[in-house]
Amino acid sequence: MNSQELIGSGLLEAYALGQASTEEVRLVERMRASDPQVDVAITEIELSLEALARKRSVAPPDRVRAALLTELGGRDGARVFPLTRNDRKDQWKTWLAAASVLILAGSIGTNLMLYNRLGRVQDQLARFESEREVLAEQLQVNNASLEGTREQLQVLLDPRRKVIPLAGLPVDPSGSARVYWDPFTHEVHVNVLSLPAPPPGKQYQLWALAGGVPIDAGVFDVVGGLQAMRAITSAEAFAVTLEKAGGVPSPTLSAMYLMGPVG
Amino acid sequence: MPVLVHKQFALQLLLVTPMSISPDSGLELLSAVQRGDKAAFARLYDLYSAALFGVITRILGEGDQAEEVLQDSFMKIWRSANTYDAVKGRVFTWMLNIARNTAIDRVRSADHRDSGLTQGLDKAVYRMGTDEVRDRLDHMGMNEVIGKLKREHQEMIDMAYYQGWSQQEIADRTGLPLGTVKSRTRTALQVLKEALKDYS
Secondary structure (H helix, E strand, C coil): CCHHHHHHHCHHHHHHCCCCCHHHHHHHHHHHHHCHHHHHHHHHHHHHHHHHHHHCCCCCCHHHHHHHHHHHHCCCCCCCCCCCHHHHHHHHHHHHHHHHHHHHHHHHHHHHHHHHHHHHHHHHHHHHHHHHHHHHHHHHHHHHHHHHHHHHHHHHHCCCCEEEEEEECCCCCCCEEEEEECCCCCCEEEEEEECCCCCCCEEEEEEEEECCEEEEEEEECCCCCEEEECCCCCCCEEEEEEEECCCCCCCCHHHEEEEEECC | CHHHHHHHHHHHHHHHHHHHCCCCCHHHHHHHHHCCCHHHHHHHHHHHHHHHHHHHHHHHCCCHHHHHHHHHHHHHHHHCHHHCCHHHCCHHHHHHHHHHHHHHHHHHCHHHHHHCCCCCHHHHHHHHCCHHHHHHHHHCCCHHHHHHCCHHHHHHHHHHHHCCCCHHHHHHHHCCCHHHHHHHHHHHHHHHHHHHHHHC
């Protein structure tokens, strides 16, 4: 049993009330002598019982005092005992108790301070961690964007690719776009320069003309940058029509916006 | 800010703690008594006799018996002063225990039973809760303190401290489980401590 267990066990109360068995008394006294905490706990209980006894004081009749002093007077008063060691022992114990209380208080204070600091550091760490996550996401987005830009740059700088400017037709003469076509890999990209935004439910569709036959190259949106289209094996010209969203199998010639021959 | 709070906390701890290890004022007197100083003994009597007599009358009731026991107790204190060991407890507590044990021995002796003052321990306990005792407590201004204790706690202290029953005896006599007696005794003393703190 350690001191804390002893203090919580109720044995100290039993001891102070004179209820403890001989072995229990021995145990309590041993631990009291070795641990100031136990001593303080017992003293607290004793002080309560002393206070209770004081509150319940009943003044005895004077004759008891008189009888006692008479009895002592009849005896030899020369009862000499050496100055007790207990006195010093007790003082030493009191100082030790006071010192350990001081140390305990200091230790508690330091612990609380360190605990508090630990809390702050943990908060900071959590904040850094979430900031790091945000940055990592941003980095991923940036990387993807960079990758896209690099691909587009490759298309633009590739000397094999044919650049086909598409010019506006009478429907909207101000329209313009560029098609980048690789005759070897058959990759097709479109870059919208100027086109009116399509009405709801409509999309622009790119066509390749090969041997006078229009071949579907896919639909695209009016956005900046290069948009990858379907592969085209051969083409003499490219054209753009406005069709219902998702595209149609054959172009609506009356809604042809752009056209340009492969140079 | 939090650091300031902790400093205050630590300071409070320092301010509070010395009370629980308050110096034992009886120690000096008892040291003198150990050397055979009768004046110191008279002083010891003046300081503690009323408290001891309170304990004794609570056990025996007021009367010649109680006065005899008080006298016996102080003679024991005089004679065994040199066996007192400060490591084993405070002087007042030591003296209280002598008075208490002497009174309990008297109750348990045939002498007392034959005197007809009480009919044994059960009657003595029964007396604790009577109006007569309550009235007396009133006069002593104690009802306020004791009133704060639940009856069960009060009885636990009375049975243990004033009747000298072991926890097993209390369990047997009250029919409570031993564990309940233990925990209730502990609580009783804690409540008592708080009640006395408020009172003083």
